[in-house]
Amino acid sequence: MPFQLRPYFPPVFSTPALENAPDAVFRPAPRDGVAPENFHAMSIFPEYFKIAGQWHLARESRMDCVAVWDRGRIDVREFRRLRQGDLVAVGRTEQGEEGILVHPDGFRERRVARDVFAFRQGRSRETAFSRDYDELYELLRHERDHGKVVWVMGPAFAFDHDARNAFSRLIAGGFVHAVLAGNALATHDLEAAYLNTALGQNIYTQESQPNGHYNHLDTINRVRLYGSIPAFLKAEQIENGILHTCERHGVPYILAGSIRDDG
Structure with missing residues (x-):
């Protein structure tokens, strides 16, 4: 129905x-x-x-x-x-x-x-x-087919292997028409794709990696070297993650900086 x-x-x-x-x-x-x-x-x-x-x-x-x-x-x-x-x-x-x-x-x-x-x-x-997930699924399908679905996201989506994959599948399935987020989502999603960590922790095991606190800065620096996120994805042959899937499916994303912006 x-x-x-x-x-x-x-x-x-x-x-x-x-x-x-x-x-x-x-x-x-x-x-x-x-x-x-x-x-x-x-x-x-x-x-x-x-x-x-x-x-x-x-x-x-x-x-x-x-x-x-x-x-x-x-x-x-x-x-x-x-x-x-x-x-x-x-x-x-x-x-x-x-x-x-x-x-x-x-x-x-x-x-x-x-x-x-x-x-x-x-x-x-x-x-x-509503706290009813079945109803939420139906609502998402309805909005996908009759309107626009805009997600406002935090970096927690990028900290976990399964969460990244789940949201990437939502994008690929047409349930995401735009993404509004802070720079942290992009930073750690790209870090996960590039170095398999988020804030220096393995995105699957959550184990801290040696010198892992440098990983997000190294990722940012690499993106700046290439000049843009799409150029970074192409040059490093990135084939997974939230921003990769947004780029692949033409979903726009807007990233806001913070006062303490290392990104």
Whole structure:
């Protein structure tokens, strides 16, 4: 059966508690990048705000951001994007008491606790939407066939032989349309392909190699000698790894440096 998004069931706003709920309160941000006291932090769930007697759905779901009333709509913003005077929703309750409704049951998921505000208890505001791997596989197939899949990755993918191979197979299978990562992913993936280590440890046995702490620097230096990652892969006849597979299948990757950038 092809993957289908679960149907969404909005709240029943005709209940007395929601009909009689007060309007949400919005207060101006005191400075750029600063939310007012008692700001409401967004969750992973659909959220509604009562304004002039009407419930408005925030069209985005972005955890740990704030809700701003702007030009007739709820705009979900990171703290860094706040500007002085922005009208930010305040209130720490979530069941309509302050005109804010967090709706965790819109996809008919089983409730594990009455307190939606709970932290890391069962499926809380911090928990990913699905822990079901079968559903995740189906979602990936659906996105591959109907959209784009962009991976944001850390270097842990490159530290282990099987993890590198698994992600390379995902790339080859069309489940990766772009990769966003730091320089460490590239450094240790190329180190693994070139010297069979990551941070000087064998990627299969995890055993440290003599003078292994030089390996990633030697790899970087070699790449710089050839002038680019594709030139390095070709000159050294590299036939494995994440970046090799990206290049082979034309998958773009963007690598961000760090302040302490040895890469």
